[in-house]
Amino acid sequence: MFPIRDTIRSRSFPIINLLLVAVNAVVFFIEISMPEAKLNSFINTFALVPSKLDLSNPFTWYPLVTHMFLHGGWMHVISNLWVLVIFGDNVEDRMGSFRYLIFYLFGGIAAGILQATLSFGSTVPSLGASGAIAAVMGAYFLFFPRSKVVTFIPLGFIPWFVDIPAILYLGFWFASQFFSGILSITGTGASGGIAWWAHIGGFLFGLVMGWFFTLGKRKPAWHKDEYYPW
Numbered sequence: 542m543f544p545i546r547d548t549i550r551s552r553s554f555p556i557i558n559l560l561l562v563a564v565n566a567v568v569f570f571i572e573i574s575m576p577e578a579k580l581n582s583f584i585n586t587f588a589l590v591p592s593k594l595d596l597s598n599p600f601t602w603y604p605l606v607t608h609m610f611l612h613g614g615w616m617h618v619i620s621n622l623w624v625l626v627i628f629g630d631n632v633e634d635r636m637g638s639f640r641y642l643i644f645y646l647f648g649g650i651a652a653g654i655l656q657a658t659l660s661f662g663s664t665v666p667s668l669g670a671s672g673a674i675a676a677v678m679g680a681y682f683l684f685f686p687r688s689k690v691v692t693f694i695p696l697g698f699i700p701w702f703v704d705i706p707a708i709l710y711l712g713f714w715f716a717s718q719f720f721s722g723i724l725s726i727t728g729t730g731a732s733g734g735i736a737w738w739a740h741i742g743g744f745l746f747g748l749v750m751g752w753f754f755t756l757g758k759r760k761p762a763w764h765k766d767e768y769y770p771w
Contacts, residue, residue, distance in 0.1 A: 544627055544710070545702065547681075548689040555630035557638045561645060562622050565670055568610045569618045587611060588666035591657040605657075609649035611668035621670045627690075628681045629674075632751075635684050640754045648676025648746045655742030659726065672739035675718075679747025680754075682711040715744050 572580060589608035595601045612618035633641040652672025660667075681688075686708035694701045722737035 542710075543693040544624065545691040545693055547627055547631065547685075547707065548691065548704070549631050549685055551630040551634040553634050555633045557642045557645075558625065558629035558633050561629070562625060565610055565612065565618065565622055569612050572611065584611065584666055584668065588668040589653050589657060590666050591660050591663045594657055605650045605653045606646065608653055608666075608668045609670050609673045612670070613668060617669060621674055625670065625674050625677065629677050631685060632677050632680045636680075636754045637758060640758075644680070644747075644750070644754045645673050645677065647750075648743050649673030651746040652676065652739040652743035656736045656739035659738045667736045667739065669736070672736065672743040675740045675743030676747035678711055678714070679744040680751035681707060681747075682744075683748055683751045715741070718744070
């Protein structure tokens with residue numbers, strides 16, 4: 542299943558969401574312009590390497606932030622930023638731009654902490670915006686469960702587009718991440734180089750903390766396709 546768009550219009554210009562997309566894109570183009578040796582050093586310095594984290598030394602914590610702006614290839618960055626464009630504008634609209642920025646960064650940090658905790662001692666770098674984006678998806682699940690996600694489902698040579706309720710689309714996505722995460726811990730499934738627990742941690746952060754970032758903010762006017770639980 543590949544998401545095409547959602548059915549809710551943002552009432553405000555998503556300046557922070559677009560800036561996040563731009564920063565991720567610029568950093569990726571910087572990455573691919575580097576010679577291989579320099580790129581490897583860059584990744585090992587700014588990606589999240591669990592074995593390098595030292596709780597007693599705050600100067601080792603910066604990769605919890607920097608890792609979420611790095612990507613490992615074209616499909617990695619395109620798929621992440623596509624999902625951010627689809628879901629991020631509405632979450633920013635609901636929270637407000639400044640709160641959304643703080644939420645995004647803390648969501649990525651929370652995702653990184655869970656991933657590092659469950660792979661403690663690993664020397665494999667973790668990188669990508671997917672943990673922070675998972676937090677955005679968790680908040681979207683909370684704020685807009687009645688929205689629809691226009692989804693492309695390939696059936697052989699027949700393209701099939703279907704409107705799936707956000708609560709089902711995102712719920713299925715989270716369940717698949719959780720199941721894969723359990724398999725990665727038990728050793729009964731291949732990780733495929735995917736930080737499953739970063740996705741899980743980010744989504745749970747968004748689901749639990751999303752409401753906190755709307756406290757004191759007036760709810761927008763009712764729209765037939767929207768549902769705001771707060």
